[in-house]
Amino acid sequence: MARNVGTSIPSVRRLRRRLIDQRAIRDQLVSVAGLIGRPVTLAGGIEAGRVGSVQAGRVGSVQAGRVGNIEVGRVVDVVTRMAGLRVPEVTGLVVRVGRRRAFVPVSHVSELTGRSVTLSSAQLDIRDFERRDGEVLLMGDVIDHQLVDINGVQIVRASDLYLAPIGQRIRLVGVETGLRSLLRRLGPRRFQSRATPERVIDWTDIQMIGEVGAVRLDRANRELRRLRPADLADLLEQLGQQQRMGLVDSLDPDLAADALEEMETDQRDRLLREIAPERAAAIIAEMEPDEATEALRELDDDARAEIISTLPEASRAAVVQLLGYDEETAGGIMTTVLVTARRGSTVEEVINGLRDLTAHREDIDAVLVVDEDGQLLDDISLFELAVADSSADVSTLVGPPWPIAVSPDAPLTEVVDAVLSNRRSSIVVVDDDGRPIGRILLDDVLDALTLAPAHFRPNVGDR
Amino acid sequence: MKPARNRIPAGIRSRLGRSRRLRRLAGVFAILGPGLIAANAGNDAGGIATYASAGAQYAYKTLFVMLLVTIALVVVQEMSARLGATTGNGLVSLIREQFSLRVATFSVLCLLVANLGLVVSEFAGVGAAMELLGVSRYISVPLAAVGVWAVVVLGSYRYAERVFMLLSLVFLAYPISALLGHPKWSSVGSQTFLPHLSGNKEFLFLTVALIGTTITPYMQLYQAAAVVERGSTADDLRAIRIDSITGSIFANVISMSIIIATAAAIGGRGPLASAAAAAHALEPVAGKSAETIFAIGLLGASLLAAAVVPLATSYALAEAVGAERSVSRTFRDAKLFLGLFTVQIVVGAAIALAPGNLIKLLLNTQFLNGLISPILLTFILILANRTRLMGANANKPAFRVVATVCTVGVGALAAFVAVQTVLGWFGVH
Numbered sequence: 001m002a003r004n005v006g007t008s009i010p011s012v013r014r015l016r017r018r019l020i021d022q023r024a025i026r027d028q029l030v031s032v033a034g035l036i037g038r039p040v041t042l043a044g045g046i047e048a049g050r051v052g053s054v055q056a057g058r059v060g061s062v063q064a065g066r067v068g069n070i071e072v073g074r075v076v077d078v079v080t081r082m083a084g085l086r087v088p089e090v091t092g093l094v095v096r097v098g099r100r101r102a103f104v105p106v107s108h109v110s111e112l113t114g115r116s117v118t119l120s121s122a123q124l125d126i127r128d129f130e131r132r133d134g135e136v137l138l139m140g141d142v143i144d145h146q147l148v149d150i151n152g153v154q155i156v157r158a159s160d161l162y163l164a165p166i167g168q169r170i171r172l173v174g175v176e177t178g179l180r181s182l183l184r185r186l187g188p189r190r191f192q193s194r195a196t197p198e199r200v201i202d203w204t205d206i207q208m209i210g211e212v213g214a215v216r217l218d219r220a221n222r223e224l225r226r227l228r229p230a231d232l233a234d235l236l237e238q239l240g241q242q243q244r245m246g247l248v249d250s251l252d253p254d255l256a257a258d259a260l261e262e263m264e265t266d267q268r269d270r271l272l273r274e275i276a277p278e279r280a281a282a283i284i285a286e287m288e289p290d291e292a293t294e295a296l297r298e299l300d301d302d303a304r305a306e307i308i309s310t311l312p313e314a315s316r317a318a319v320v321q322l323l324g325y326d327e328e329t330a331g332g333i334m335t336t337v338l339v340t341a342r343r344g345s346t347v348e349e350v351i352n353g354l355r356d357l358t359a360h361r362e363d364i365d366a367v368l369v370v371d372e373d374g375q376l377l378d379d380i381s382l383f384e385l386a387v388a389d390s391s392a393d394v395s396t397l398v399g400p401p402w403p404i405a406v407s408p409d410a411p412l413t414e415v416v417d418a419v420l421s422n423r424r425s426s427i428v429v430v431d432d433d434g435r436p437i438g439r440i441l442l443d444d445v446l447d448a449l450t451l452a453p454a455h456f457r458p459n460v461g462d463r
Numbered sequence: 464m465k466p467a468r469n470r471i472p473a474g475i476r477s478r479l480g481r482s483r484r485l486r487r488l489a490g491v492f493a494i495l496g497p498g499l500i501a502a503n504a505g506n507d508a509g510g511i512a513t514y515a516s517a518g519a520q521y522a523y524k525t526l527f528v529m530l531l532v533t534i535a536l537v538v539v540q541e542m543s544a545r546l547g548a549t550t551g552n553g554l555v556s557l558i559r560e561q562f563s564l565r566v567a568t569f570s571v572l573c574l575l576v577a578n579l580g581l582v583v584s585e586f587a588g589v590g591a592a593m594e595l596l597g598v599s600r601y602i603s604v605p606l607a608a609v610g611v612w613a614v615v616v617l618g619s620y621r622y623a624e625r626v627f628m629l630l631s632l633v634f635l636a637y638p639i640s641a642l643l644g645h646p647k648w649s650s651v652g653s654q655t656f657l658p659h660l661s662g663n664k665e666f667l668f669l670t671v672a673l674i675g676t677t678i679t680p681y682m683q684l685y686q687a688a689a690v691v692e693r694g695s696t697a698d699d700l701r702a703i704r705i706d707s708i709t710g711s712i713f714a715n716v717i718s719m720s721i722i723i724a725t726a727a728a729i730g731g732r733g734p735l736a737s738a739a740a741a742a743h744a745l746e747p748v749a750g751k752s753a754e755t756i757f758a759i760g761l762l763g764a765s766l767l768a769a770a771v772v773p774l775a776t777s778y779a780l781a782e783a784v785g786a787e788r789s790v791s792r793t794f795r796d797a798k799l800f801l802g803l804f805t806v807q808i809v810v811g812a813a814i815a816l817a818p819g820n821l822i823k824l825l826l827n828t829q830f831l832n833g834l835i836s837p838i839l840l841t842f843i844l845i846l847a848n849r850t851r852l853m854g855a856n857a858n859k860p861a862f863r864v865v866a867t868v869c870t871v872g873v874g875a876l877a878a879f880v881a882v883q884t885v886l887g888w889f890g891v892h
Contacts, residue, residue, distance in 0.1 A: 159785065
């Protein structure tokens with residue numbers, strides 16, 4: 001397109017260009033809601049006899065320039081296949097032929113406009129349409145249903161969908177959520193097919209939910225990973241039970257675990273009780289041990305036992321151990337994610353080991369040095385490690401400041417005192433033999449302080 | 464560190480310094496509520512006028528109808544609560560999703576008409592109450608309209624809501640009044656539990672008005688929306704059910720005691736002439752100040768409903784266009800809904816000021832509701848029957864029969880009376 005058009009009144013030109021562009025876009029979009037009920041015709045009387053024998057359509061309707069087009073039926077719905085595709089393609093149409101609802105594959109469609117569909121082949125399979133796995137009906141399943149807008153992080157309701165016929169392929173490009181489209185759908189027939197792009201969301205930013213969306217899609221996770229866990233948690237809290245379970249089922253366990261850690265406690269508990277125990281166990285196994293324990297504490301005994309029994313061995317041990325401690329002791333709030341280094345390892349080896357633990361980076365702020373018996377020697381902060389000579393033995397770093405350690409049975413008050421008086425970002429929990437079993441980070445203390453024992457704080461955040 | 468989030472994270476709220484058992488209890492109370500509020504909203508200006516009319520004109524004869532209506536109300540409110548909890552969607556959104564946009568639009572239009580009728584009746588209630596206190600309705604109704612509008616749009620609605628509710632608590636005096644007023648308990652018993660109906664045209668009209676005021680369309684909408692907004696889900700279904708059932712029964716115990724108290728005071732002396740006559744029913748409790756007490760209660764109930772009902776209409780429209788989340792958060796910024804709210808208040812107050820008998824006007828708006836509620840009931844029934852939508856929470860066969868009988872019964876009666884009324888206009892009897 002020529003861009004530099006010399007003009008005396010550029011603003012008018014620009015405006016006109018914009019209007020023309022808008023119109024061009026509008027004319028290329030096909031409104032799905034407007035397409036429903038439109039005629040499906042067979043071009044130019046080819047094999048008219050065969051179609052005529054199939055059903056009593058209006059034969060030989062005469063339109064300007066189109067003599068002898070035969071109406072085969074009316075559009076009922078648009079079928080797409082979404083799995084694995086970024087931009088879903090239309091695979092066919094459901095067409096009412098006489099009293100039947102037949103499936104017309106998209107390869108038989110020679111032209112699709114907002115007002116009509118023209119077929120190139122008369123070979124109609126007039127068996128009643130039955131949805132196959134992975135097929136999504138745009139009118140039946142998507143329009144008027146709730147969708148997740150990933151970019152806007154909100155639940156929207158589709159008032160229309162737009163198709164873009166590009167060559168032989170017809171793609172689903174956008175979701176309309178505007179009011180005008182709703183009014184258009186209620187209005188007279190001839191305005192219904194005119195696309196009214198107003199608040200359109202790109203389909204690539206949309207995640208479906210509910211029964212159809214629950215079909216597990218690879219795409220879902222890729223797209224949903226763009227969301228922060230807190231936003232995902234927000235969305236989960238906004239949805240109804242069915243959709244919520246559908247969405248959780250379509251998430252990878254690690255993604256679900258991140259979101260669950262961010263959810264409000266009661267909502268999270270509810271969700272864990274709603275979903276199948278195996279699924280809940282898979283999600284809990286991906287959570288940080290202290291968060292997992294906290295979630296499990298809130299469940300009733302049966303549900304908890306069932307989930308624990310299905311947990312993988314590694315996380316089960318940690319969770320069972322943590323559940324054994326009282327909620328208001330050091331053991332009850334510590335995390336069991338620990339990095340330990342034996343005397344004799346070099347700083348470089350330790351740092352390399354840390355590289356595999358990025359998933360736990362929020363729980364690691366120091367490395368424990370232990371002797372041959374596993375007893376705690378020192379707690380080396382990541383800073384000390386970073387500035388140390390990489391070939392040095394970690395034991396050379398052992399020295400003051402000495403680690404602050406408490407026993408797992410230490411009451412919260414003791415933990416708080418220990419943290420307050422030493423100004424450390426974390427303290428170590430050791431068993432009776434002096435072996436480290438957990439770590440309490442400042443944010444765990446903060447959590448415990450803002451909530452638990454009422455005598456610690458005035459009433460905050462009550463609603 | 465976790466990403467920042469502008470509310471208290473799970474870990475913090477989880478312990479909040481209370482023991483876990485206390486928290487569980489608090490959970491039950493948090494859910495207890497919407498059912499009680501929804502059902503008791505039926506005892507608004509129109510409700511009181513209708514029940515008092517029933518008691519005045521037919522003494523205890525309508526009590527059996529009220530028994531049936533109570534059963535229907537329990538069934539309907541329970542279904543609405545279950546729909547909301549299971550699907551996480553309000554009724555209008557469900558209708559749009561499960562039927563079509565057109566059907567949803569139709570229901571919103573029905574609701575708009577029914578609710579506008581209600582708003583009229585609430586302002587008529589304000590007028591009647593203030594006239595008892597010696598203030599002309601031409602002063603009190605416009606003031607009330609401006610006041611309600613300002614409180615909802617500009618002010619602190621939560622605070623005002625509590626004041627209105629406190630005022631309307633005065634109506635708890637009715638059950639006491641019914642006990643102290645020496646009603647004929649033998650007739651009360653027989654008229655409540657022995658099946659009877661009257662083919663009398665006026666009696667049937669009143670029956671439809673009773674249904675309309677007790678099973679008001681917006682109550683179902685409110686019930687479902689409140690359950691959704693509170694984030695209650697199918698897991699809390701037991702608590703939600705108990706709430707909706709006890710709420711409905713409690714509301715109708717009050718309604719029936721209004722009928723009984725009025726019947727004992729002025730029963731059988733013909734149609735209710737004025738609000739002052741209705742106030743006689745409170746004399747056993749309040750003595751000489753019965754009129755004042757009655758006026759205060761009526762004022763509170765009317766103002767509360769005058770604010771809630773137009774809000775409910777706006778919410779229904781918001782659901783239909785899929786904007787309910789944003790409306791429940793920022794009502795003031797949503798021009799469409801604010802406009803609709805304003806129009807309802809203005810039109811409602813204006814019609815309530817039209818000259819004529821206020822009690823008659825109140826009865827007519829309840830009758831209109833009685834005609835519209837079967838339409839919504841049908842949708843609710845179909846939705847609650849759908850296993851595809853409700854899963855294991857869909858109506859069970861036995862419940863389905865009861866709910867169908869209720870819906871068909873209410874619908875048939877409404878249709879019969881509607882046809883009779885229309886024929887009456889053309890002189891056919």
